[in-house]
Amino acid sequence: MTSTATVSAAATEPLAGRGQRPRRGIWSYWRFYLALSPFYVLFAVFGLYPMVSTIVLAFQRWDGLSARRFTGLDNFAFLIQDPTFWTALENTVVLFFMSTVPTLVLALLLAVMLQSAVRFTNVYRIAYFIPNVTSLVAMAIFFSSIFSTNFGLVNAALRSLGIPQQDWLGQPWGIKIAISTMIVWQWVGYNTLIYLAGLQAIPKDQYEAAKVDGAGAVRTFFSITLPQLRPVVLFTVIMSTIGGLQTFTEPQVMVGNSGGTGQSGMTVVLFFYRAAFLDNDYGYAAAIALSIFVLVLLFTAINWRIFRGRGEDR
Amino acid sequence: MELSRRTLLGGFAAVAGGTLVGCSSGMDTGSTTKKNTTTELTMWCWPGGLGKSVLDDTIAHFPDPKIKYSEIGGDFKQKLVTTFNGGTGIPDITGIKGEDIASLLPQASRFVDLKSVGADSVLGDYLEWKVNQATTLDGKVIGLPIDVGPTGLFYREDIFAAAGLPSDPAKVADQLKTWDDYFAAGVQLKAKNPKALLVWDATDLYDMVVGQGTERYISKDNKFIGDQDHIRKAWDTSVKAMTLKIDGKTPSGSPDWNAGLDQGTIPTHIGAAWVALDIKSAVKTSAGKWRLAPTPSGPANFGGSFLAITKNAADPQKAFDVIKYMLSADNEAKAFTDAQIFPSAPAAYDKPELKAADKFFGGQVPIDVFGPAAKSIPVAYQSPYDDSVAAPFHDELKTVQTGSKTSDAAWASAVSKAKAIAKRQGVQ
Numbered sequence: 001m002t003s004t005a006t007v008s009a010a011a012t013e014p015l016a017g018r019g020q021r022p023r024r025g026i027w028s029y030w031r032f033y034l035a036l037s038p039f040y041v042l043f044a045v046f047g048l049y050p051m052v053s054t055i056v057l058a059f060q061r062w063d064g065l066s067a068r069r070f071t072g073l074d075n076f077a078f079l080i081q082d083p084t085f086w087t088a089l090e091n092t093v094v095l096f097f098m099s100t101v102p103t104l105v106l107a108l109l110l111a112v113m114l115q116s117a118v119r120f121t122n123v124y125r126i127a128y129f130i131p132n133v134t135s136l137v138a139m140a141i142f143f144s145s146i147f148s149t150n151f152g153l154v155n156a157a158l159r160s161l162g163i164p165q166q167d168w169l170g171q172p173w174g175i176k177i178a179i180s181t182m183i184v185w186q187w188v189g190y191n192t193l194i195y196l197a198g199l200q201a202i203p204k205d206q207y208e209a210a211k212v213d214g215a216g217a218v219r220t221f222f223s224i225t226l227p228q229l230r231p232v233v234l235f236t237v238i239m240s241t242i243g244g245l246q247t248f249t250e251p252q253v254m255v256g257n258s259g260g261t262g263q264s265g266m267t268v269v270l271f272f273y274r275a276a277f278l279d280n281d282y283g284y285a286a287a288i289a290l291s292i293f294v295l296v297l298l299f300t301a302i303n304w305r306i307f308r309g310r311g312e313d314r
Numbered sequence: 315m316e317l318s319r320r321t322l323l324g325g326f327a328a329v330a331g332g333t334l335v336g337c338s339s340g341m342d343t344g345s346t347t348k349k350n351t352t353t354e355l356t357m358w359c360w361p362g363g364l365g366k367s368v369l370d371d372t373i374a375h376f377p378d379p380k381i382k383y384s385e386i387g388g389d390f391k392q393k394l395v396t397t398f399n400g401g402t403g404i405p406d407i408t409g410i411k412g413e414d415i416a417s418l419l420p421q422a423s424r425f426v427d428l429k430s431v432g433a434d435s436v437l438g439d440y441l442e443w444k445v446n447q448a449t450t451l452d453g454k455v456i457g458l459p460i461d462v463g464p465t466g467l468f469y470r471e472d473i474f475a476a477a478g479l480p481s482d483p484a485k486v487a488d489q490l491k492t493w494d495d496y497f498a499a500g501v502q503l504k505a506k507n508p509k510a511l512l513v514w515d516a517t518d519l520y521d522m523v524v525g526q527g528t529e530r531y532i533s534k535d536n537k538f539i540g541d542q543d544h545i546r547k548a549w550d551t552s553v554k555a556m557t558l559k560i561d562g563k564t565p566s567g568s569p570d571w572n573a574g575l576d577q578g579t580i581p582t583h584i585g586a587a588w589v590a591l592d593i594k595s596a597v598k599t600s601a602g603k604w605r606l607a608p609t610p611s612g613p614a615n616f617g618g619s620f621l622a623i624t625k626n627a628a629d630p631q632k633a634f635d636v637i638k639y640m641l642s643a644d645n646e647a648k649a650f651t652d653a654q655i656f657p658s659a660p661a662a663y664d665k666p667e668l669k670a671a672d673k674f675f676g677g678q679v680p681i682d683v684f685g686p687a688a689k690s691i692p693v694a695y696q697s698p699y700d701d702s703v704a705a706p707f708h709d710e711l712k713t714v715q716t717g718s719k720t721s722d723a724a725w726a727s728a729v730s731k732a733k734a735i736a737k738r739q740g741v742q
């Protein structure tokens with residue numbers, strides 16, 4: 001207490017001596033700003049500049065090489081009446097639900113199981129995390145051969161069970177199942193680890209108290225584990241929203257740039273890629289990119305409201 | 315302290331300003347073309363785009379200025395476009411892929427018109443239709459062709475023989491003259507061997523039929539003609555393969571395609587000369603059982619690339635000497651031995667490198683099929699927007715293939731989508 005008083009007194013004294021300045025000017029903190037500046041410089045160059053130029057580009061026509069031409073809201077007008085955009089939007093949302101819900105449920109179950117496992121916990125953690133660091137393109141090629149019609153692993157399993165084989169990558173629903181299976185496979189481990197960290201932060205005495213009160217495993221899970229995990233769940237849901245709405249590599253490698261049969265694997269980002277790099281319509285692609293931004297914002301807001309919980313609502 | 319802070323801020327401002335200036339000059343559309351230096355001749359191509367021995371020989375042949383070759387992987391066109399926009403580091407000589415040439419023709423001002431450096435003397439050595447692909451409507455030639463992709467019918471001799479179909483290449487050529495003949499053979503084959511479907515993928519076949527025509531989706535005077543008979547004919551040919559149930563629904567290059575070629579469930583494939591490499595690497599047991607015949611209803615072209623000189627080249631004349639040397643008939647024949655790069659100069663077809671018999675094709679000489687095909691490929695004008703406009707036709711054809719739409723409904727939807735895209739691109 002005394003030392004603080006001394007320091008603050010010493011700090012204010014010279015200022016008071018000079019008289020008029022009520023507080024230190026913002027520039028006197030320049031050392032701190034300098035220390036922080038690498039992030040802001042990098043952000044400005046690699047984050048802000050591309051973002052701003054994307055927004056500007058969305059109001060222009062540009063084929064990548066000739067002069068840019070300002071066209072106002074033309075790109076957005078075309079976007080709204082483009083049937084492919086609406087197909088892509090619907091696919092993205094459907095794929096998001098088909099992949100995120102199973103991912104998070106599985107991850108939570110695995111995390112609770114891992115929490116109670118005694119032996120080889122680290123081995124399991126590493127094993128679950130490996131899919132997340134594997135090359136996505138390699139895995140997409142691997143999965144597309146697993147799901148291939150005549151010589152694929154899934155159909156071989158179906159045949160051995162006496163079920164007729166399916167044309168997985170040729171049917172609209174088959175494409176979606178194949179893509180979401182791959183997303184689930186990739187992200188379960190990552191979310192498991194995050195849940196596991198959340199589980200370890202829950203105080204042990206709550207579980208002991210529950211045990212004393214005679215609560216069973218299921219009751220404990222729903223009354224203690226789940227409510228305590230709420231902020232972690234919110235985090236994983238938002239991360240999955242951002243990732244899920246940007247699905248691109250899986251459909252591109254599995255069914256190609258057209259999005260497959262009936263464009264059922266066409267996601268908004270794939271549509272964006274096609275507009276920019278195949279059709280050389282960069283202005284339109286920028287408009288699509290902005291629509292993804294709006295979509296992510298919207299879904300994050302919805303998730304925020306659902307998962308924030310009553311406790312923090314005030 | 316005050317002073318140093320200001321200096322520092324000034325420094326930041328200078329850096330930031332410099333960045334902005336750099337960016338805005340980069341956005342300028344090529345008005346600031348900085349000439350490269352004369353000490354080096356830079357050349358870009360993609361992996362496998364040029365034969366290795368030809369490249370080494372050319373570099374040794376031109377010591378001054380020294381050729382600096384860079385192999386650019388990934389999306390080649392994208393990297394080239396980005397470099398053009400950046401304004402620095404633009405190569406003197408660059409490869410251009412066949413599928414990108416149409417969209418780069420409107421950018422002819424960024425390339426040297428090869429006629430201005432004396433290309434007239436050599437243009438006649440190359441296939442005329444291929445040179446036309448690199449010629450703008452007002453007659454500028456921006457690229458010298460490296461290779462072409464004439465199509466042929468690859469088929470399994472053993473499976474044809476077992477089904478009572480002709481198996482000798484000459485007889486196959488005689489009997490499978492048109493698509494109707496080909497489909498009839500497919501029906502006969504299926505009756506004898508229900509697992510063997512003659513058409514690997516009917517939507518792939520559609521592109522072949524479009525490629526056999528003299529018109530595509532957009533006419534020379536920039537009008538949408540994708541709703542006309544020539545496209546509808548290709549559409550109907552593809553749908554016919556589906557309704558005859560000889561469509562294997564297996565896109566080329568997929569794992570099923572690879573396995574099917576070897577197991578005999580995909581007994582034929584129609585594709586460019588370079589597909590031979592794909593088939594060779596896909597099959598293990600059926601080597602030597604494959605044969606080649608002309609494409610039913612005539613050849614088409616898939617792939618094939620160009621070498622172009624950019625306006626940044628310090629010495630366009632020297633650069634032209636280099637590409638002229640590289641793409642001489644002799645060197646194109648060598649490149650074929652190097653990496654199956656199929657020559658664009660017909661004189662190369664008579665060289666011993668191309669006259670060699672191929673054990674994989676049972677001792678058949680592939681050039682006997684591809685050579686005549688390359689010379690008689692129909693010329694069709696390809697608009698810069700051709701690929702974008704073609705996309706809805708592919709998408710909708712797939713819905714017919716899976717049975718979720720009738721042919722007529724899918725056609726109507728494809729035409730209306732294609733028209734919307736064409737209109738957006740300024741096509742009438």
